[in-house]
Amino acid sequence: MSSLAQTQPALAAASLPKATAEPAWVKWTLVTVALTFLTLFLVLPLSVVLYGAFELGVKVWWDAITEPDALAAIRLTLFVLVIVVPLNAIFGIAIAWAIAKFEFKGKTLLISIIDMPFAISPVVVGLIFVILFGSQGWLGPWLSAHDIKIVFAVPGIIIVILFGTLPFVARELIPLMQQQGKEEEEASLTLGASGWKTFWYVTLPNIKWGLIYGVVLCNARAMGEFGAVAIVSGRIRGETNTMPLHIEVLYNEYMFTAAFAVSSLLTGLALVTIVIKSWVEYKDERRHKTA
Template sequence: MAEAESARAVRACEARNDALTEPRLVRLGIIALAVAFLTVFIVLPLVLVFAQAFREGIAAYIAALADPEAQSAVVLTLTVAAISVGLNLVFGLVMAWAIAKFEFAGRTLLISLIDLPFSVSPVIAGLVFVLLFGAQSALGAWLIARDIPILFALPGIVLATTFVTFPFVARELIPLMLQQGTQEEEAAISLGASGWRAFVRVTLPNIKWGLIYGILLCNARAMGEFGAVSVVSGHIRGETNTMPLLVEILYNEYQIMAAFAVASLLALLAVVTLVVKAVLERRLAEGRRQRDH
């Protein structure tokens, strides 16, 4: 009697669960489709980069990367990323601080403006700096007359990269700082801390993981930017070619293996970025849970 009762309860429960999910066949179909799509569109291209890079053996791979042009591209890419990420780190912090800790009219507009570079085609990002600093503009002619190179040189590449990576740090920090409010800082200051001390000892520890997360994404984009940099770089071999630009040049010269060798370094950067990102996301989630308690 009791057994029949519980069996009925189990069946009722199963029926209810069935109504809360799709039929088994639909479920399997959706999973298969998702896995197939991700495999074709993401796993295969990624595997192919490394397969092509190593198709002539490790010695050829190392030789391709030891090439002076490849070396200078690596150095340039690291230099540009260091400057751009540094600038965006400092000013991203300042902007997030100003937006999150003070109330003022036009705050939402300011947030939209910070996000603007995400919506602009990278080619247009490069174009605006060509228009500004090119020989045809007054400013450009003035600078060229004084032998200050902007376009087809490091400053132009840094400017274009800084433009496309502009939102990363600020947009990670703004929601985080808004959520935390200003109470802790106010407490620190009322206890006699200076504004700077309150920032270093109270604000910074609170936003630590979000900040690292922003820097990580900013760096990945800075090292990998192609369109904007391509427009302002001038493609001077051994001088203004970043790694992504070198990939293009080698590929167009049918040095396929060498192109994929350089590409494999960038792909590795992407994979490492995603692994670190996964770890950070767990940290961020933990931090949120701790605050909620």
């Protein structure tokens, strides 16, 4: 009996793959197609950026990114990130909370509206805000009467990037919070915890990884946003040029090395983002395995 039990699984294991697996050539064709595609459209362009940036040596690269206009662009981009990312995180948590834990009229509408920024072309987004806040726009006369500048200034940039990255955190958190339900929060409340303590000790730890993931994605998109920013910023050098805009200016002026140098910086930031994202995914997966 015991020898039977031992030999049977071995037999099954040997005969199983034939029944379920595709032929080897299918597998290798697919792998080759995927790898070729990745090389052509990801690895190659990335290498070109790095090659272009460092072609004339590290000194030229360093000069290109420490040039005043480049520094201003980097500073502006980071400044925008510092404002946009926390605001989006807060908004994302708020809307995910509302959708996952409350019942109200218009909930389905809200869920579909939240994806709008992804669907609308960035150029259109830029135009919307120019029409709203521009000097010829609806709110233009009132704004100029109160000496508030939004379009062709930093507030405009922040607004369009905020709009464009709005869904990232919320989309990440809504399914997560819906799946978790509200029992743990209710348990916390019955144990005497206030609403704030419940959020801090129960809700936030439960959504931590989803939140970080959403923030990382939001961050990546906010750095690279081009179309909408190009329209509302007015492209004032050293003032309203973010990094992507600055790269375009350099490129249009045939300063390829400088353009590549700033590009390499942006690419570097993107790579860091991807590493963080993978790490978060890895941690999250491990947490699910133990759970």
